Amino acid sequence: MSTETTQSRPGVLAPGGIWRNWGRSASSNPTWVARPTTVGEVVDIVKWAGATGLTVKTVGAGHSFTPIAATDGVLLDLGWIEGVVAVDEALGQVTLGAGTNLHQLPDILRPYGLALANMGDIDRQTIAGAISTGTHGTGAGFGGLATQVVGMTLVIGDGSILRVTETKNAELLPAVRLGLGALGVIVDVTLQCVPAYLLSAVERPENLDAVLAEFEQRSTAVDHFEFYWWPHTDAVSTKSNTRLAGDAERAPLHPVGEWWEDRLLSNGALSLMCAVGRIAPSATPAINRLATKLVGNRDFTDYSHRVFVSPRTVRFREMEYAIPRASVPAALRDIRTLIENRGWRISFPIEVRVAAADANWLSTAHGRDAGYIAVHRHYRDDPEEYFRAVEQIMRGYGGRPHWGKLHYQDAGSLAPLYPHFADFVAVRDRLDPGRVFANPYLTRVLGA
Numbered sequence: 001m002s003t004e005t006t007q008s009r010p011g012v013l014a015p016g017g018i019w020r021n022w023g024r025s026a027s028s029n030p031t032w033v034a035r036p037t038t039v040g041e042v043v044d045i046v047k048w049a050g051a052t053g054l055t056v057k058t059v060g061a062g063h064s065f066t067p068i069a070a071t072d073g074v075l076l077d078l079g080w081i082e083g084v085v086a087v088d089e090a091l092g093q094v095t096l097g098a099g100t101n102l103h104q105l106p107d108i109l110r111p112y113g114l115a116l117a118n119m120g121d122i123d124r125q126t127i128a129g130a131i132s133t134g135t136h137g138t139g140a141g142f143g144g145l146a147t148q149v150v151g152m153t154l155v156i157g158d159g160s161i162l163r164v165t166e167t168k169n170a171e172l173l174p175a176v177r178l179g180l181g182a183l184g185v186i187v188d189v190t191l192q193c194v195p196a197y198l199l200s201a202v203e204r205p206e207n208l209d210a211v212l213a214e215f216e217q218r219s220t221a222v223d224h225f226e227f228y229w230w231p232h233t234d235a236v237s238t239k240s241n242t243r244l245a246g247d248a249e250r251a252p253l254h255p256v257g258e259w260w261e262d263r264l265l266s267n268g269a270l271s272l273m274c275a276v277g278r279i280a281p282s283a284t285p286a287i288n289r290l291a292t293k294l295v296g297n298r299d300f301t302d303y304s305h306r307v308f309v310s311p312r313t314v315r316f317r318e319m320e321y322a323i324p325r326a327s328v329p330a331a332l333r334d335i336r337t338l339i340e341n342r343g344w345r346i347s348f349p350i351e352v353r354v355a356a357a358d359a360n361w362l363s364t365a366h367g368r369d370a371g372y373i374a375v376h377r378h379y380r381d382d383p384e385e386y387f388r389a390v391e392q393i394m395r396g397y398g399g400r401p402h403w404g405k406l407h408y409q410d411a412g413s414l415a416p417l418y419p420h421f422a423d424f425v426a427v428r429d430r431l432d433p434g435r436v437f438a439n440p441y442l443t444r445v446l447g448a
């Protein structure tokens with residue numbers, strides 16, 4: 001492909017090198033890499049790439065398991081376009097550079113007495129990357145991160161700047177909030193925040209069948225409910241988090257206890273379990289039973305972000321499906337039967353979460369209250385046979401795959417799952433008719 005054009009090459013471009021994601025499930029070899037520091041430089045890069053026939057892909061923190069951020073064209077890293085752009089204290093809205101990492105937010109929001117309404121398990125992602133794939137936490141009354149977006153600025157396919165808010169180009173909001181990186185380069189994001197709050201966390205070992213029997217009630221009885229089921233056991237670790245006022249009394253974990261459970265047991269022991277499971281798979285059930293006795297029996301109260309987020313140091317690969325919330329018990333029982341029948345040895349716990357229905361067109365919770373079931377495998381283990389079989393079960397319940405986690409579907413099977421799929425594609429045709437932001441993954445899931 002020729003890179004000669006009448007437009008001179010933006011100085012911010014440097015020759016590319018190998019790029020890999022966190023889960024080591026995707027890699028690419030971009031021709032160029034750019035770390036722009038201004039929106040003007042982003043515009044120049046998009047225009048130049050469009051003129052030369054190269055594609056542009058913005059990469060966040062590389063925490064998607066799918067190759068959604070992979071490119072052999074221009075890899076755009078917005079790590080320098082980060083931090084606070086504007087704050088509307090009266091409305092509780094904060095505009096952030098798109099490359100801002102979620103872990104920066106507590107410090108950014110604290111002076112304004114604000115916090116994110118909900119968060120996922122980790123905070124390594126960028127805000128633009130997280131919303132673009134539909135990153136979510138848990139809570140029957142709460143949507144994913146993209147539902148907290150009230151505005152954004154994008155550089156679209158022809159290099160022009162597009163502002164979308166609740167009053168300007170508002171019809172595009174349900175598409176651009178969760179746009180898979182297909183609609184443009186997001187340069188800033190405006191979030192609706194909430195007054196800072198604490199979470200009272202109750203973590204308990206419980207019985208799987210008992211929790212499934214009352215799943216609907218359990219998942220709506222507290223603000224944020226989730227559980228992990230350890231395959232080959234009847235045990236689950238439940239987490240029930242209740243929101244408290246920001247000035248409520250904190251009772252944080254003792255640093256040693258936190259290190260012992262979150263670092264050593266949850267990560268170090270998990271790593272060891274995976275290694276042992278690979279050498280002696282028959283030991284996995286016993287190891288899982290031991291794990292259920294060691295973790296997940298504690299109470300504490302802390303700042304919301306300190307409760308939502310946990311360290312993840314064991315590298316893994318993940319698939320996660322959203323199904324109607326009421327179908328979770330039946331689907332999980334099917335997965336248990338599957339694992340028993342196939343005789344697999346699964347070291348990683350299976351994670352179950354919930355979220356409120358929302359209106360974003362490609363949200364996995366679009367139009368229905370969602371229950372999420374996530375399966376994992378160590379990154380050195382081939383996940384395909386397990387993930388494909390679980391996917392078949394989840395598809396039987398009308399499952400929608402997380403856009404940033406492994407799955408085996410394409411546009412043909414995904415389109416019927418989303419009432420506004422064609423509307424989304426029409427917006428893509430409008431904002432990126434030349435497919436400057438395309439890559440093979442987007443072609444697979446959205447079409448050419």
Ligand SMILES: Cc1cc2nc3c(=O)[nH]c(=O)nc-3n(C[C@H](O)[C@H](O)[C@H](O)COP(=O)(O)OP(=O)(O)OC[C@H]3O[C@@H](n4cnc5c(N)ncnc54)[C@H](O)[C@@H]3O)c2cc1C
Nearest residue numbers: 060061062063064120121125126128129135136181186404
């Ligand atoms: C350990 C771990 C834990 C996780 N926990 C959760 C969880 O609790 N809940 C959950 O839902 N998911 C979770 N995920 C998945 C993760 O949140 C998503 O995959 C998320 O998209 C990653 O964000 P990122 O910044 O790394 O984006 P990347 O993976 O780098 O990119 C994702 C997409 O966003 C696009 N993008 C990035 N920046 C821009 C921009 N400025 N403009 C336009 N497009 C852009 C990329 O092109 C790509 O399409 C987890 C992943 C890992 C590895």
